[in-house]
Amino acid sequence: MGTSDLHIPCSDLPKYTTLTPYPRSPITPTPSSLSERFRLDGRVAVVTGASGQLGHAIARGLADLGASLALVDVAPDKATILASELGAEHRAFEADLTNKSQVQDLAKQIGDHFRRVDILVNNAGIGVFTPSEDRTEAEFASVVDINLGGTFHCIDAFRELLADGGGSIVNIASVYGVVSPDPRVYGDSGRNSSEIYGATKAGVVQLSKYFAVHFAPLGIRVNSVSPGGVFANQAQEFVDAYVNRTPMARMAAAADMQGAVAYLASDAASYVTGHNLVVDGGFSAW
Ligand SMILES: NC(=O)c1ccc[n+]([C@@H]2O[C@H](COP(=O)([O-])OP(=O)(O)OC[C@H]3O[C@@H](n4cnc5c(N)ncnc54)[C@H](O)[C@@H]3O)[C@@H](O)[C@H]2O)c1
Numbered sequence: 607m608g609t610s611d612l613h614i615p616c617s618d619l620p621k622y623t624t625l626t627p628y629p630r631s632p633i634t635p636t637p638s639s640l641s642e643r644f645r646l647d648g649r650v651a652v653v654t655g656a657s658g659q660l661g662h663a664i665a666r667g668l669a670d671l672g673a674s675l676a677l678v679d680v681a682p683d684k685a686t687i688l689a690s691e692l693g694a695e696h697r698a699f700e701a702d703l704t705n706k707s708q709v710q711d712l713a714k715q716i717g718d719h720f721r722r723v724d725i726l727v728n729n730a731g732i733g734v735f736t737p738s739e740d741r742t743e744a745e746f747a748s749v750v751d752i753n754l755g756g757t758f759h760c761i762d763a764f765r766e767l768l769a770d771g772g773g774s775i776v777n778i779a780s781v782y783g784v785v786s787p788d789p790r791v792y793g794d795s796g797r798n799s800s801e802i803y804g805a806t807k808a809g810v811v812q813l814s815k816y817f818a819v820h821f822a823p824l825g826i827r828v829n830s831v832s833p834g835g836v837f838a839n840q841a842q843e844f845v846d847a848y849v850n851r852t853p854m855a856r857m858a859a860a861a862d863m864q865g866a867v868a869y870l871a872s873d874a875a876s877y878v879t880g881h882n883l884v885v886d887g888g889f890s891a892w
Pocket residue numbers: 654655656657658659660661678679680681701702703704729730731732733752756778779780781832833834835836837
């Protein structure tokens with residue numbers, strides 16, 4: 607092939623105007639006040655990894671704004687306790703999100719119980735902390751299976767329910783999907799945030815952009831939240847190094863993620879899709 611074969615005259619390129627337009631909803635001036643647009647009354651939110659630290663906080667935040675919750679975890683004990691503490695309109699469900707048929711069954715159970723789903727927060731995820739030169743295939747696969755596979759299975763299984771009234775998907779990624787971990791933070795501890803963790807979280811950001819574009823015709827918005835390191839009684843040496851590296855001079859609290867997730871889930875973000883909201887105290891700003 608000669609170089610001239612690579613040249614496509616502009617006149618031969620497809621015109622956007624020749625593409626079939628999406629069935630757009632008309633621009634409707636939002637009838638409610640801003641504080642009302644943050645409310646989630648009458649909405650059903652699925653939160654995965656709801657037995658964990660961030661899942662708990664995210665779920666509490668959404669319930670506080672009026673949502674009814676389907677709290678999902680492979681180890682649902684803590685999610686079950688949270689559901690009963692929050693009230694009778696909330697319920698816990700058990701599922702291994704790496705298992706596609708379990709996730710399909712989960713969507714059916716939740717659909718049958720709540721009759722609708724408005725919000726899906728894909729929060730379940732795992733990391734490995736061993737050095738990359740010691741990475742086993744099993745470790746590598748398990749991080750991919752939950753962080754990317756689980757997120758994908760849930761998006762796939764819940765898309766129909768979410769499309770019913772226009773929905774919002776919020777995928778929990780990580781600051782380490784945006785920048786590399788700084789090895790100086792981890793020192794000689796032997797603990798490091800791994801290459802595969804960051805790679806899957808970058809994948810979650812991209813998955814969110816892909817589905818933001820491809821679900822726009824369904825009225826479903828898709829965004830991600832990328833938390834910085836959350837304080838969970840880590841070793842003092844690590845905490846000091848992390849804080850020293852962070853412009854806001856503290857680690858995140860789980861509650862710091864509540865506002866970001868609730869905003870993207872709500873009508874306050876009605877024109878926001880394909881966005882990655884970094885909540886890291888400035889960690890990735892320099
Ligand atoms: N904690 C942090 O510093 C931090 C920072 C950035 C991003 N994140 C991300 O936030 C999310 C929540 O993290 P966390 O710190 O609350 O973790 P966590 O370990 O406290 O909670 C994770 C939950 O996911 C559940 N889970 C794991 N595998 C599952 C599976 N196959 N099916 C269903 N549930 C499964 C676990 O049982 C657990 O309850 C993760 O995606 C994590 O990568 C956390």
